[in-house]
Every structure is written in C-alpha cells, then in structure tokens.
Amino acid sequence: MKKKIINVFGIIVFLVALSALIYLFLNINQIYNNTSSPVSIAVNEEKSQKYYFQGEDFNKENLEVVAYYDGGKSQKITDYEVNTTNYNGEEVGEYTIKITYKDLNVDL
DSSP, rough: OOHHHHHHHHHHHHHHHHHHHHHHHHHHHHHTTTSSSEEEEEEEEGSSSOOOOOOOOOOGOOOEEEEEGGGGGGEOOOEEEEOOTTOOSSSSSOOOOEEETTTEEEEE
C-alpha cells in the first residue's frame, strides 16, 4: 500500500510539473513570437518629429511607434497606419495625427 501511494504521488508531482512547463513554454512562445495582441501603443516622442516647418510635408518615417504587451514586453512597430487628413503643412497651426495599429489608436 505504501509503495502505491508513493507512486501515485510521484505521478501527480510529475504531471503538475509537466503542465507548468507546458504553460510557461506556451506563454513565452506567445510573447516572443508576438502572437498575442498588444494592449496599447504609444509614440516615442523623443525619437519622433513633432514639429514641422510651414510647407513641410508630414513624414511617417520620422515616427517611432511602440506596441506594449501584457507582461511588460514592448516592441517597435512599423506596420501601423497614419491618418493625416486634417494636416495642412501650408498653414501654421496645431494638427492631430491619428496612429492606428490593429484595433488600437493614439494621437500625436
């Protein structure tokens, strides 16, 4: 009887440890392969051009957009969309530029 209890206990410990390793592997794989969806996006204002001279066109290449994921991981992204419909470089003023990535938005 004692031998069977130890064997059952050992099997339970093994299965719990195995399921924990599988769970960790799947979460780490999801984070590093970006299969999870970001929870927010932001424009890195230190590395992005915010001000333009009159007559200067808006340039998406002058932006750095970062996606933030659960667990604290962040990654620079480049496949975002930029809405500049209200930007007029010929007129001095303040304009809002909308950045969209997946279903997330941020204004610049």
